[in-house]
Amino acid sequence: MHPIIAALKHHKTAVVLVALEIALTCAIVTNALFIIGDRVAGMHVVTGVADDELVWAMSSGLRENATPESVASLAAADMAALRAMPGVKSVAQVNTLPLARRHSWGTCLQLKPGEDKQDSLCTVRIYAGTPGALETMGVRLAQGRGFLPQDFQAWSLFDDKPPPPSVLVSRALAERAWPGQNPIGKPLYFGDKGKYVAHVVGVVDHLLNPDLEANGHGGWNMFIPVTAVAGGMYVMRVDPALRDAVSRDLPAVLDRVDDQRIVTGNEVYARTVADYFHDDRALIWLLLSVVGCLLALTALGVVGLSSFWVQQRTRQIGIRRAIGATRGDILRYFQAENFLIVSLGIAIGSLGAVGLNLWLMKRYELAHMPPAWLGAGALVLWALGQLAALGPALRAAAVPPVVATRSV
Amino acid sequence: MLGYYLDLALRSLKRNRALTALMVLAIALGIGASMTMLTVLRLMTADPLPGRSAQLYYPQIDPQGKDGFTADGDPPDQLDWIDAMNLLHARRGARQAAMVHGQVVVRPPQGEGRAFFASARYTSADFFAMFGVPFLHGNGWSADDDARRARVAVLSRGLADKLYGADRAVGQDLRLGKDTFRVIGVIDRWNPQPHFYDVSVGSYQDSEDVFLPLETAIGLKQSTYGSMSCWGNMPDDGDMTKSDCVWLQFWVRLDTPAQAKDYREFLVHYSEQQKALGRFQRPPNVRLRDVMGWLDYNHVVPGSVQLQTLLALGFLLVCLINTVALLLVKFLRRGGELSVRRALGASRRAVFVQLLTESGLVGLAGGALGLLLSLGGLWLLRQQPSEYAGLAHADVPMLLGTLALAITATLAAAVFPAWRACCLSPARLLKIQ
Numbered sequence: 037m038h039p040i041i042a043a044l045k046h047h048k049t050a051v052v053l054v055a056l057e058i059a060l061t062c063a064i065v066t067n068a069l070f071i072i073g074d075r076v077a078g079m080h081v082v083t084g085v086a087d088d089e090l091v092w093a094m095s096s097g098l099r100e101n102a103t104p105e106s107v108a109s110l111a112a113a114d115m116a117a118l119r120a121m122p123g124v125k126s127v128a129q130v131n132t133l134p135l136a137r138r139h140s141w142g143t144c145l146q147l148k149p150g151e152d153k154q155d156s157l158c159t160v161r162i163y164a165g166t167p168g169a170l171e172t173m174g175v176r177l178a179q180g181r182g183f184l185p186q187d188f189q190a191w192s193l194f195d196d197k198p199p200p201p202s203v204l205v206s207r208a209l210a211e212r213a214w215p216g217q218n219p220i221g222k223p224l225y226f227g228d229k230g231k232y233v234a235h236v237v238g239v240v241d242h243l244l245n246p247d248l249e250a251n252g253h254g255g256w257n258m259f260i261p262v263t264a265v266a267g268g269m270y271v272m273r274v275d276p277a278l279r280d281a282v283s284r285d286l287p288a289v290l291d292r293v294d295d296q297r298i299v300t301g302n303e304v305y306a307r308t309v310a311d312y313f314h315d316d317r318a319l320i321w322l323l324l325s326v327v328g329c330l331l332a333l334t335a336l337g338v339v340g341l342s343s344f345w346v347q348q349r350t351r352q353i354g355i356r357r358a359i360g361a362t363r364g365d366i367l368r369y370f371q372a373e374n375f376l377i378v379s380l381g382i383a384i385g386s387l388g389a390v391g392l393n394l395w396l397m398k399r400y401e402l403a404h405m406p407p408a409w410l411g412a413g414a415l416v417l418w419a420l421g422q423l424a425a426l427g428p429a430l431r432a433a434a435v436p437p438v439v440a441t442r443s444v
Numbered sequence: 445m446l447g448y449y450l451d452l453a454l455r456s457l458k459r460n461r462a463l464t465a466l467m468v469l470a471i472a473l474g475i476g477a478s479m480t481m482l483t484v485l486r487l488m489t490a491d492p493l494p495g496r497s498a499q500l501y502y503p504q505i506d507p508q509g510k511d512g513f514t515a516d517g518d519p520p521d522q523l524d525w526i527d528a529m530n531l532l533h534a535r536r537g538a539r540q541a542a543m544v545h546g547q548v549v550v551r552p553p554q555g556e557g558r559a560f561f562a563s564a565r566y567t568s569a570d571f572f573a574m575f576g577v578p579f580l581h582g583n584g585w586s587a588d589d590d591a592r593r594a595r596v597a598v599l600s601r602g603l604a605d606k607l608y609g610a611d612r613a614v615g616q617d618l619r620l621g622k623d624t625f626r627v628i629g630v631i632d633r634w635n636p637q638p639h640f641y642d643v644s645v646g647s648y649q650d651s652e653d654v655f656l657p658l659e660t661a662i663g664l665k666q667s668t669y670g671s672m673s674c675w676g677n678m679p680d681d682g683d684m685t686k687s688d689c690v691w692l693q694f695w696v697r698l699d700t701p702a703q704a705k706d707y708r709e710f711l712v713h714y715s716e717q718q719k720a721l722g723r724f725q726r727p728p729n730v731r732l733r734d735v736m737g738w739l740d741y742n743h744v745v746p747g748s749v750q751l752q753t754l755l756a757l758g759f760l761l762v763c764l765i766n767t768v769a770l771l772l773v774k775f776l777r778r779g780g781e782l783s784v785r786r787a788l789g790a791s792r793r794a795v796f797v798q799l800l801t802e803s804g805l806v807g808l809a810g811g812a813l814g815l816l817l818s819l820g821g822l823w824l825l826r827q828q829p830s831e832y833a834g835l836a837h838a839d840v841p842m843l844l845g846t847l848a849l850a851i852t853a854t855l856a857a858a859v860f861p862a863w864r865a866c867c868l869s870p871a872r873l874l875k876i877q
Contacts, residue, residue, distance in 0.1 A: 049864065053769040060762045064755070098549055098559050100622045298549070298559060311829075315748075318828060322752065326759055329473050336466050337766040344773040400747045 040373050047345070054341055055381040058417060061334045062385025066413030067392050068323045070405045075316045083134040083309060084243040086174030088276045089125075090305035091283050092133060093118075094269045098296045108264050110294055117293045118270060121285065123278030128169035131162070131268045132246040133305065135312040139268065140246035141193045145258075146230035147213060147223075157213060161245045161257040162193055164265050170204075172273045175259070178207055180220045180238030183261040187237075190263045199226055200261050202237040208255035210239050224258070234260075269301070279304045331416070335424040342370065342428035353432055354439030363433040370429035371422060378421035382414045389413060446801070453802035460774065464806065467770050471810025474763030475850045476817025481753040483818065483842045484825060487835040488648070488745050492636035496576055497735035499538075499697050501704060503531065504731040505715050507690070507724050508675045519729045520673055521742075522644065522690040525662075526723070532568055536710050537696035538703070539574040543567035544692050545645045545670040546661060548654050551619040552607060562603060564620075564654040565642075566661035566668070572598070572629075574697050575641070580604075582614040582629035590657050597625040598655040604630040618654075623664050625656065637835060638744045640735050642693050644671040647744035648832040708732045749832070760853070767806075767857040775799055775865035783870035792866045799865060803858030804851055811850025818846060 044051050095114070097107065115127045132139040141162040147155040165173070167188055182204075189200040203224065210219035219236050226232040245257055274282050287299040346353070353366055393405040457464045491497050506519035507527055523531070528542040546564035571577070572584035585596050597618050604613035610630055618625045639649040656666065662685060676688025684691060698704045708730060715728035733741055775782075782795055818838075825836035 050769065050772060053765060053772065057762060057765045057769065060758065060765065064758050064762070068755075096561075098551075098621075295558075298561060300561070314829060319748070323755075326477070326755060329477075330759060330762055333470055333473070333763060333766050336470070337769050340463065340466065340770050340773050344777060347777070396751075400751060 040369065040376060044373065044376070050341055050344075051377055051380075054338060054377055055384065057334055057337055058378055058381025058421070059383075059385035059388055061330050062382050062413055062417050063388030063392050065327050065330060065416065066385070066389040066409055067396065067405065068327050069412060069416075070393070070409045071402070072320050072323050072327075073409070074403060075320050078248075079313045079316050081135075081244055081248075082242060084175060084241065085134055085305075086273065087306050087309055089174065089273050089279070090133070090172075091272045091274050091279050091286070092136070092269045092301070092303060092305055092308070093272075093283075093286050093290070093299060094267075094301040095290055095297045095299045096267075097294075098298065104264075107266065111264060113293050114290055115270065117289050118272055118286065121272075121282055121289055123275040123282050125273045125275070126168055126172045127270060127272050128172040129166040129265045129268050130169050130173070130271050131164045131265050133173070133269070133271060133308070134244035134246060135248070135309050136269075137247050137312065138301075143193060143226065145213075146225040149225045149230035149233070151229055157209070157256065159256070160209060163243070163257060163259045164192070164262045164268070165259065166262060166264060169261075169271070170259065172271055174273065175243055176241040177204070178239045178241040180204075180236070182238060187261040188263050189261070191260065192262070192266060196227065198232045199234045201234055202261065203234045204238045204240050204259040205236050206240045206243050206255050206257045208242075209258060210236070212256065271305075279306075331420055334417075335420055338374065338421055338424035339427060342374065342425050343431070346370070346428045346432040349432075350435055350439055353435040354437055354441075357435065357437035358440040366435070367429050367433040370425055370432050374421050374425035374429075375418070378418055382417055385417070386410050386414065449798045449801040450805070452798055453805050456778070456802055457805065463770060463774055467767055467774075467806050468809045468813060470763045470766050470770070471807060471850055471854055472813035472817055474760035475811055475814030475846060475853070476821060478753075478756040478760040479814065479818040479842065479846045479849065480821030480825070480836075481749070481756040482845075483822060483838065484832070484836050485745065485749060485753050486841075487837075488638065488749060488832055489739075490637065491736065492638055492640040492739075493575060493735065497640075499699055500574070500735050501537075501696050501698050501707065501732050502735075502738045503694055503696060503707070503711055504733075505711055506726050506729040507688075507718070508726060509688075510725045511675065513726055517729070519731060520690045522671070522673070523692045523694050524688065524690050525685040525692065527718075528692040528694055530714070531694055531696075534710070534714075536707055537698050539570040540694070540696040541568045541571040541574055542658055542692050542694050543571060543641065544658065544668050545642055545652070546654075546656070547667050547669045548620040548656075550603070550607070550654070551621075553616070553619070562653040563650075563669075564656060564661070564666070565652040566656050566658040566666065568658050570697075571655070572631075574695065575636070577634050578632040580610060580630045580632040582627070584629055584655075585657055590659055593660040593663050594657060595623065595625045595660060596628045596657065598629040598631060599627055600631050600651070600653040601633060603653040620654070620656075620666065623666070631655075638739055640739055640744075641695060642670065643739070643742045643744055644693070645669065646831050647739075647742070647746075648835065650834075704732060746832075764853055764857045767854060768860060771803060771858050772861040772864060775861045776868075779865070779868050782865055783868065786870040796862050796866045799862035800855060800858055803854050803862070807851040807854025808847070810854060811847040814850055815843065815846045818842075 097110065099106070111129060115129070118124055118127045131141055141164070142159040143162060144156045144158040145160050147157070167183070167185065170182055183202065187200055187202045191197065191199050205213070205219060213219070214222055219239055222236045223233050224236065226234065240259060242255065243257055243259070244255060272282065283302055283304050286302055290297065290299055356366065389410060393402070396402040397404060493500070504519040504521065505523070505527060507524055508520065523542070532540055532542050544566050546566050548562050548564045549559050550562045551559045568590050569585050569587045572579070577584070580601055584598055585594060589596055599607070599613060599618070601610050604610045604627070607613065607618070608616050613627050613630050616627045618627050635651045638647045639645070639651070668684070668691065670691065672689050672691040674687065674689035696707065698707050711730040711732065712728045715724055715730060718724040719728070785795060822836045822838055826833050
């Protein structure tokens with residue numbers, strides 16, 4: 037039997053304890069790293085609009101005798117006042133913005149009219165915007181044309197009436213609906229049994245949904261040209277340097293137009309996007325700090341135990357040096373010993389990590405962990421173990437051969 | 445004797461400060477993380493109305509159409525208007541109330557300040573007595589007020605203070621949108637957590653600021669808010685009282701298990717009767733859960749909090765294994781010293797107790813530091829914008845629990861190393877020296 041293993045047999049308890057600690061750390065760290073990687077990937081999104089140049093505001097009118105006409109004229113007055121603010125380049129009304137998580141309209145579209153639901157696409161998110169909305173948001177077209185003045189019509193998802201005839205679809209939706217075909221001019225059917233039709237006039241390069249929950253279809257959406265959006269938001273394209281000032285002064289500007297209102301929301305859009313991922317960021321920081329603490333603890337545990345062994349074996353080390361072992365031999369001995377123990381821990385820990393992942397998948401609907409993460413976790417722990425053992429091993433290598441001749 | 449053990453323990457701990465600090469820190473980190481999450485979890489799973497919750501029940505019946513029927517499906521989480529009114533007027537419980545969340549536009553009296561939104565609960569008369577809502581001034585309304593759609597309102601202390609001063613609020617006019625109500629009561633501090641009576645608007649919402657009679661508020665078309673689930677057609681005029689939608693919550697107080705059994709039978713009977721009338725399509729499918737059962741059924745504790753608690757406990761476990769390893773090292777290193785004590789006549793038991801005393805001291809120090817860390821952790825959680833952030837605060841059970849957990853955990857971790865150290869043979873160790 038190899039002398040390292042023979043020596044370890046004399047310290048079964050300590051070996052088992054350290055291997056157990058490493059196994060637990062391995063199981064937790066591997067899963068934590070996997071969750072971190074998953075969240076980081078999920079946070080890395082492109083909205084498809086001019087993130088840094090947008091400010092939005094929502095207001096709720098308090099007048100009791102409001103008519104559609106009075107609401108429309110008030111919206112026009114609001115937009116004129118907002119457009120006059122310093123730093124504001126353009127203003128439009130939309131129902132929502134990517135990742136805004138509010139007023140998200142969703143529907144099922146059919147590719148053919150009739151009862152047959154086979155071809156229906158669910159759930160497609162709908163953006164509705166007034167003239168200038170595309171340009172204000174900074175949405176880029178990949179194909180086809182933008183909206184013409186006559187395309188804009190009075191419509192809302194909640195009205196049972198035909199939509200405006202010309203719509204834009206996102207590239208993701210076009211690829212799903214008509215794979216390999218030119219989407220321009222294709223019909224889309226709305227409403228009960230697909231009784232209303234609209235035609236695609238252009239394709240938006242990329243536009244993210246108002247929320248990312250909808251079955252992972254982060255980009256199935258369409259843009260509909262409307263004349264007004266009831267309960268929608270004003271979106272402003274502004275000079276990035278002035279966006280905070282615009283957001284701050286905006287409620288007072290709207291109040292000067294009509295003070296019978298409540299400004300219910302008003303934010304620099306970049307902050308809206310950042311807030312969307314707040315929980316993910318909090319979780320990532322939490323996991324990172326737990327991983328950091330765990331690794332530090334495990335390392336210190338290894339240092340403590342290795343130091344003890346070095347101290348305990350000082351005489352034996354001296355004897356080995358006296359009969360010809362080099363410093364390198366001693367160093368390699370302790371590093372190899374550590375490698376063995378850590379490998380044992382990793383072997384148990386990997387099983388634990390897979391088990392933990394399976395349990396998390398079942399209980400909390402987490403994703404399946406690709407085996408590569410096990411390798412990543414193992415590498416981290418091997419590196420950690422070698423680094424932690426290095427100090428005590430160097431001390432062991434420095435033991436002079438003369439120690440062999442002393443009693444202690 | 446304990447004084448002597450403590451003296452020895454302190455000397456020993458001082459001798460190897462780095463190792464002692466390492467053990468204290470490991471325990472503190474593990475204890476700090478787990479107590480933070482355990483405190484949050486305990487407050488999140490707390491009984492919202494201690495002493496009352498066991499008598500409060502949430503009935504569910506199934507008024508939906510044939511479509512999508514499965515034999516083992518759950519009935520909807522809420523009631524439609526007709527059933528809520530029928531159950532309310534049947535008066536089969538000791539007390540009962542139907543309710544829904546709303547949002548009102550509060551116009552401050554006579555042009556003082558701007559109008560603003562306030563959260564509201566539209567409910568029926570028994571709400572206050574059934575849930576034991578404490579009144580600062582005035583009272584709730586009566587069943588008679590419900591029936592004649594009286595325009596009365598009850599305010600939270602906070603809103604009453606803001607609008608009129610809490611002591612002057614009763615009798616004042618309250619303008620909500622286009623309608624005017626008379627304030628008849630001000631509620632003292634009352635904020636059951638979880639927000640058990642309506643989890644559809646969020647499990648840890650604060651209690652509402654404005655309370656209005658349900659039939660009055662719905663009759664005046666004050667806006668409702670919350671989840672709604674529909675199966676049939678919606679009326680074009682938006683009159684929710686005629687829709688095939690469930691959107692109301694209903695609670696009933698039943699004082700004895702026998703009454704609960706009777707009420708369940710009543711629900712089955714009611715469902716059969718409604719089916720005979722042609723309103724219900726499905727066979728009777730009823731549930732009657734008490735408060736804790738209802739919270740459990742709705743999974744009010746977010747998965748992320750459970751996960752974080754498990755993570756913290758796993759972390760604590762690693763910390764403890766680490767402590768076992770370090771204590772083992774520490775005790776075995778002192779084999780010589782312990783052997784001298786054994787040789788001079790100390791019994792194994794005496795050595796064992798002395799080593800445990802030493803570990804207890806480490807646990808105490810770790811617990812104290814862990815307490816500080818968990819106070820910091822709770823503070824951090826309070827800074828988060830999550831809806832349960834307000835629940836993350838320290839209390840006496842948490843303070844005592846932290847120290848108890850730290851000392852127990854450390855002692856448990858010390859038993860094995862101490863036992864190993866006691867079993868060393870003194871003669872052999874002394875000979876080597």
